[in-house]
Amino acid sequence: MLDAEAIARALRRMAVEIAERNGGAGQVALVGIRRGGVPLAARLQALLKELEGRAVPVGSVDITLYRDDAATALPNPLIGRSEVTFPVEAYTIVLVDDVLYTGRTVRAAMDALLDYGRPRAIQLAALVDRGHRELPIAPDYVGRVLPTAPEERVEVRLVPDAPVDEVLVGRR
Amino acid sequence: MSATAPVRHLLGVEDLAPREIVQYLDTAEVFFEVSRRKVRKVPTLRGKTVINLFYEASTRTRTSFEIAGKRLSADVVNISVSTSSVTKGECLLDTVKNLEAMRPDVIVLRHPASGAPNFVTQHTRAGVVNAGDGTHEHPTQALLDAFTVRRAKGRIADLVITIAGDIAHSRVARSDAMLFTALGARVRLCAPRTLLPVGIERYGVEVHDDLPRAVEGADVVMMLRIQRERLTEALIPTTREYSRKFGLNARMLARAKPDAIVMHPGPMNRGVEIDPEVADGPRSVILDQVEAGVAVRMAVLYLLAGEAGQSPLS
Numbered sequence: 001m002l003d004a005e006a007i008a009r010a011l012r013r014m015a016v017e018i019a020e021r022n023g024g025a026g027q028v029a030l031v032g033i034r035r036g037g038v039p040l041a042a043r044l045q046a047l048l049k050e051l052e053g054r055a056v057p058v059g060s061v062d063i064t065l066y067r068d069d070a071a072t073a074l075p076n077p078l079i080g081r082s083e084v085t086f087p088v089e090a091y092t093i094v095l096v097d098d099v100l101y102t103g104r105t106v107r108a109a110m111d112a113l114l115d116y117g118r119p120r121a122i123q124l125a126a127l128v129d130r131g132h133r134e135l136p137i138a139p140d141y142v143g144r145v146l147p148t149a150p151e152e153r154v155e156v157r158l159v160p161d162a163p164v165d166e167v168l169v170g171r172r
Numbered sequence: 173m174s175a176t177a178p179v180r181h182l183l184g185v186e187d188l189a190p191r192e193i194v195q196y197l198d199t200a201e202v203f204f205e206v207s208r209r210k211v212r213k214v215p216t217l218r219g220k221t222v223i224n225l226f227y228e229a230s231t232r233t234r235t236s237f238e239i240a241g242k243r244l245s246a247d248v249v250n251i252s253v254s255t256s257s258v259t260k261g262e263c264l265l266d267t268v269k270n271l272e273a274m275r276p277d278v279i280v281l282r283h284p285a286s287g288a289p290n291f292v293t294q295h296t297r298a299g300v301v302n303a304g305d306g307t308h309e310h311p312t313q314a315l316l317d318a319f320t321v322r323r324a325k326g327r328i329a330d331l332v333i334t335i336a337g338d339i340a341h342s343r344v345a346r347s348d349a350m351l352f353t354a355l356g357a358r359v360r361l362c363a364p365r366t367l368l369p370v371g372i373e374r375y376g377v378e379v380h381d382d383l384p385r386a387v388e389g390a391d392v393v394m395m396l397r398i399q400r401e402r403l404t405e406a407l408i409p410t411t412r413e414y415s416r417k418f419g420l421n422a423r424m425l426a427r428a429k430p431d432a433i434v435m436h437p438g439p440m441n442r443g444v445e446i447d448p449e450v451a452d453g454p455r456s457v458i459l460d461q462v463e464a465g466v467a468v469r470m471a472v473l474y475l476l477a478g479e480a481g482q483s484p485l486s
Contacts, residue, residue: 065214081201115213116209
């Protein structure tokens with residue numbers, strides 16, 4: 001659905017929007033939601049550096065411990081590590097995810113982030129918005145809106161984990 | 173009596189495959205990070221109930237389990253014998269049956285009888301954690317010791333780990349010896365002959381009755397106290413004599429590797445098995461062990477509470 005060039009264009013536009021909306025990137029920090037959001041946060045950081053000439057702080061959160069189905073989904077043997085090493089109080093934090101779907105992951109990620117402190121604000125960036133929200137959550141920055149059916153699967157593949165950058169939609 | 177779905181318990185290191193040990197340690201790394209955050213609490217076990225049932229005195233272990241449960245948002249109830257119906261003569265079975273009726277998800281048990289946690293699993297749907305049973309096992313202590321060594325040394329395989337003290341009465345020594353051996357370390361156990369259990373060699377460990385030789389070239393030196401409450405006969409001469417031959421002081425520690433670390437599961441008898449200069453020295457990781465204890469017990473509660481309490485007793 002999206003090739004490497006379309007992904008690059010979308011990310012560049014998102015970086016520009018992040019800088020515009022926040023009056024530069026001076027007080028912006030990026031936090032990728034593990035695992036899909038982490039490489040995208042790194043790419044947005046690189047793009048913001050091209051635009052603004054400075055590297056904004058980047059972190060990551062793992063939402064396993066904050067899932068609203070934790071009690072039934074447990075035990076999940078693989079919990080990733082969260083890394084937020086900057087003082088969140090000083091920043092407007094842009095949460096970054098690859099695919100925005102029900103919104104439950106974002107809800108959990110916000111809870112996780114708030115346990116590190118009280119950010120000035122939290123904004124949301126997603127490369128793909130596939131619809132079907134189950135919570136009142138809306139993105140601030142979207143790469144591409146992709147209307148999908150619930151039974152479809154949206155997969156974001158990125159270098160270096162995949163040979164080329166691409167977004168695929170397929171049957172489950 | 174058997175449950176329809178297997179409930180996960182942690183009864184001893186003896187039942188654990190190396191893969192499971194590593195799963196506990198890796199999961200604990202995540203909770204170690206949680207415990208150093210500004211808000212040291214995650215909502216994961218909201219609505220779950222953990223009962224700490226302690227039939228023996230404990231400061232560290234009970235507090236550690238309590239904090240671990242609370243940092244996971246579980247409801248934690250502490251029962252210690254001195255304030256419970258046990259003083260009115262209630263037996264372990266009746267106590268457990270009554271607790272079971274209150275639907276706990278995890279029961280953490282410390283008991284003077286070896287095998288008591290195993291017995292409890294037959295009468296509850298909850299996951300059962302052995303927090304020390306008689307002279308048998310203390311698996312969460314072994315896990316936190318391994319966690320501490322792994323963080324300090326970066327690995328466990330091929331390390332020389334010396335455990336010295338009252339080996340005969342120490343469930344910590346048993347659990348540690350099995351766990352470190354399972355992960356590929358070379359374990360040396362050292363004690364006066366009277367405090368070495370018969371057949372200890374079968375755990376694949378070296379056995380010593382001479383501390384200088386046991387400490388020589390070690391990467392880790394772990395000291396254990398004399399368990400006076402379990403000594404029924406005169407197995408050691410005098411405290412001073414014991415300390416002279418089996419106490420760890422700076423001169424003795426100099427025989428270990430230059431970067432060797434010093435461990436002690438507590439409670440310490442300063443000046444007996446360990447010199448204060450060593451216990452408080454730069455190579456001591458004794459308080460790191462205590463910090464690791466909370467993370468490891470969070471991992472244990474997390475991995476047990478998920479499946480527990482959902483299968484009916486049949």
